[in-house]
Amino acid sequence: MGYQKYDLAPLTHSIDQYLYSHLSSTWAFLAEMTLIGVVFLIFYAVIGLYLVLAERKVCAFMQNRIGPNRVGWYGVLQTIADLFKLLLKELITIRKADKLLFNIAPFIVIIASFLGIAAIPFAMGLHAIDFNIGIFYIMAVSSVGVVGILIAGWSSNNKYSLIGAMRSGAQIVSYELSVGLSLLVIVIYSGTLQLSTLVESQADGWWIIKGHIPAILAFFVFVTAGTAETNRGPFDLAEAESELTAGFHTEYSGIKFAFFFLAEYMNMFLVASVAATVFLGGWMPLHIPGLEGFNNAMDFIPPIVWYFGKTAFVIFLMMWIKWTFPRLRIDQLLNLEWKYLLPINLVNIVVVALIVLMGWYIK
């Protein structure tokens, strides 16, 4: 296939071999680890900062405003300026807060989202950790974040924080079911949990096209549940500004607050990446069987552009949802999950099992 000309594995292998041929194996190992760590750190920070900016810009355009446009060209440096401002702010720990838990909470939320990002395939051969249980791993790791949120709310010694954290717990826990079950649909189709194999299996068409109705249904359930799981509007009850000031991170100041904010946006990025990888083909270009010319033309666009394009599309979808719909009430929120999404998912899975058994999908 044509897309293989952009395989980045030779590049990473040549860096690996260069390090191992010039240094002793211990130092080469350490250098490689440092390199990967630094690259991911920069990637994480830059994506997080620019998602905040993108959110503000999208929100502004949807509300017919201009948005940040003072720092840098079109405000592109706005969030970096914000970051430096937050770094130079005093960290306040309020009286009678549980100090140990209060300090641990930002670590947990950041670790949860950072470990999730590690398993995403960004482009062909650009994949930090390729587990054979990739999807399962991402679900498992990203659900640790709720522990951080609960700890943050509880330890703050603030009633708003406590209520926000409790709401957040109920919400994340409920919607996690739908996230898992909607991903199962594609797992049944493809027969693998490994993300690289999953992407390769979409070379003759993305699963949302090949899996027709159940896959489209699962995609919408996944985006809805993913939006809820990242505590974003219209499901942002945990930090409903008008009732709870800022929910579980009301008492956090300076850079600790920034980390909660960063983790929230990176969780959004993670959900969008998983949606793009599982349903929309990840870095795989759009291929339609039979149209050789079209497929070859699509192969000229590098996989990394495809990956970021699809992720950006899903992120935009989530922002669009956030700035369009009003906030739900807690009983509506739980009804949506337990009385609509969950039964839909269960039926959907049985239907997919039947479709797969009969071979009614596009192979």
Place this chain on the structure above:
Amino acid sequence: MNNESLVLFFIVAVALVGLAVGFSMIIPPKSTNPVKSEPYECGIETQGTTWVQFNVGYYLFAIIYLIFDVETVFVFPWAVVMNPIGPDGVLRNANGMRSFVEILIFFFVLGLGLIYAWKKGALKWQ
């Protein structure tokens, strides 16, 4: 990269937060006064303690969640082998019908549980 390198990502995440928080504890100017360390609630002094017992309205949801989450874990291995044709395009599970019937029975029992909880009013917010 091998799977052990997950430790690396853990260390990098801890270092990211640790360094930034450490920087923020040393560099910025500090000042303290009694009002500043009050919880931010309404602007007036807070009443009573925060860590009180209160009605967790979704206690039942948490229990039902537990059942369904364990169920999801059970369904994952099934989902991987359900498709008679594997990701490499080779026929690997000739007995697809049996897997299908198994999941029908499994989901039937599970669905009964959900309907039971629904009828009992466990899915109603109080």
